[in-house]
Amino acid sequence: MTQYTGIPHHLFIGKTHRETGLPAQMCDFAEDTIKKVFVTERPMETEFTFNGPEGEKIINWRVIPEPDAQGLINSVITLGRDITEHRRTEREYQTLFREMFDGFAVHEIILDDEGKPVDYRFLDVNPAFERLTGLRAEDVVGRRILEIMPDTESHWIEAYGRVALTGEPAFFELHHSGLGKDFQISAYRPAPLQCANIFIDITEKKRVVLEKNKIQAQLFQAQKMESVGLLASGVAHDFNNKLGVIMGNAEIALELLDESHPAYSRLKEIVKASSLSADLTRQLLTFARKQAISPRLLDLNDALGNIFKMLHRLIGEDIELIHEAGENLWPVEIDPAQVDQIMANLCINARDAIHGRGRITPVSYTHLRAHETPEHLVCRLLLEKKKKTSKHSENGQARHHQYNIKQHNSMR
Numbered sequence: 282m283t284q285y286t287g288i289p290h291h292l293f294i295g296k297t298h299r300e301t302g303l304p305a306q307m308c309d310f311a312e313d314t315i316k317k318v319f320v321t322e323r324p325m326e327t328e329f330t331f332n333g334p335e336g337e338k339i340i341n342w343r344v345i346p347e348p349d350a351q352g353l354i355n356s357v358i359t360l361g362r363d364i365t366e367h368r369r370t371e372r373e374y375q376t377l378f379r380e381m382f383d384g385f386a387v388h389e390i391i392l393d394d395e396g397k398p399v400d401y402r403f404l405d406v407n408p409a410f411e412r413l414t415g416l417r418a419e420d421v422v423g424r425r426i427l428e429i430m431p432d433t434e435s436h437w438i439e440a441y442g443r444v445a446l447t448g449e450p451a452f453f454e455l456h457h458s459g460l461g462k463d464f465q466i467s468a469y470r471p472a473p474l475q476c477a478n479i480f481i482d483i484t485e486k487k488r489v490v491l492e493k494n495k496i497q498a499q500l501f502q503a504q505k506m507e508s509v510g511l512l513a514s515g516v517a518h519d520f521n522n523k524l525g526v527i528m529g530n531a532e533i534a535l536e537l538l539d540e541s542h543p544a545y546s547r548l549k550e551i552v553k554a555s556s557l558s559a560d561l562t563r564q565l566l567t568f569a570r571k572q573a574i575s576p577r578l579l580d581l582n583d584a585l586g587n588i589f590k591m592l593h594r595l596i597g598e599d600i601e602l603i604h605e606a607g608e609n610l611w612p613v614e615i616d617p618a619q620v621d622q623i624m625a626n627l628c629i630n631a632r633d634a635i636h637g638r639g640r641i642t643p644v645s646y647t648h649l650r651a652h653e654t655p656e657h658l659v660c661r662l663l664l665e666k667k668k669k670t671s672k673h674s675e676n677g678q679a680r681h682h683q684y685n686i687k688q689h690n691s692m693r
Contacts, residue, residue, distance in 0.1 A: 287334040306470045307331060308625040315357055320346045324353050328364065343599045384410040390445040391425065400425045413482045414460055430459045441476040444468045447657025452556040454483065464489045528555040560587065563618055576616050581645045582606040584620045595625060596632040610645060
């Protein structure tokens with residue numbers, strides 16, 4: 282007492298609080314507390330603030346009734362303890378609890394008859410918990426998780442229960458389907474059958490990682506396809522050389538034979554088949570980007586019709602490919618390989634945008650705008666991709682991409 286009040290201890294003996302010279306407010310508080318103990322005959326614990334020589338102190342004060350030989354209460358024992366530092370630490374903790382950016386929650390683990398964790402109850406949460414989860418403190422504190430969110434996965438209860446039962450801290454990442462979020466959690470046991478956890482939302486971080494992995498996989502696939510393209514171009518070159526020999530000899534033989542000769546029609550078939558095969562090798566070389574550009578006059582409808590068989594193989598059986606050919610198209614001057622490449626890229630992109638069954642419709646037409654002259658005339662290709670929900674019905678918004686191919690001026 283001397284340390285806190287500055288009054289020598291012997292001056293307290295045989296005197297009341299007021300006779301020692303203590304402040305009147307403190308004397309009133311002490312007398313009221315002691316009077317309550319005499320009346321109730323039960324111990325009482327309280328605390329008060331006192332300004333003394335060492336500054337402001339917070340004192341924890343216990344008042345215990347002392348019965349005499351007959352069991353009557355004629356005196357009390359008082360015990361004082363300085364809890365100033367303890368209360369300061371508590372205030373700092375509460376400030377950290379309120380202001381910290383990470384979510385914080387304390388749970389009481391609920392066990393079944395066999396001692397297995399089956400649920401947990403929220404004992405306390407901080408404001409960051411509310412911000413990260415969207416759950417309000419008044420809606421969760423005192424309630425069980427399965428009462429609040431019945432679809433909570435069992436791995437949450439198991440993870441918290443393991444920490445509460447073993448006392449071993451844990452660090453883990455879990456997904457909560459009900460909240461639709463991923464969390465990184467540090468958990469420890471503050472008391473028996475309790476689990477406290479500090480957590481952060483890593484949903485966006487995981488999304489970025491997944492997107493990165495997806496892009497990386499696409500890069501690997503592109504590199505693989507490039508290798509396949511290089512191989513295809515090599516095979517196509519060799520095959521093209523052999524086709525040149527076949528076509529050359531067949532055409533020479535046709536010139537030497539009369540149309541009435543039995544072999545004439547067979548040689549015509551050889552030339553036709555060789556020409557089709559040459560188109561195939563040209564397409565392979567186009568995809569491998571090994572063919573020099575060689576523009577020539579084309580009917581866009583014919584060009585699209587020639588590539589459709591290959592496009593069907595590219596986009597798969599679930600996607601329907603329909604060409605709406607325009608009438609009276611003007612010729613365009615372009616390398617057929619470029620048309621093939623444009624159509625392949627467009628159709629593949631359209632295919633990737635369709636989930637399940639669908640339809641891709643290239644539409645070709647000639648159009649002259651009001652402000653344009655024939656020199657500006659272009660043959661326009663409209664690509665429509667539309668999702669199909671079933672074989673017989675279509676749904677969803679159609680997406681259109683338009684590409685212009687300038688017509689050949691000399692053919693107006």
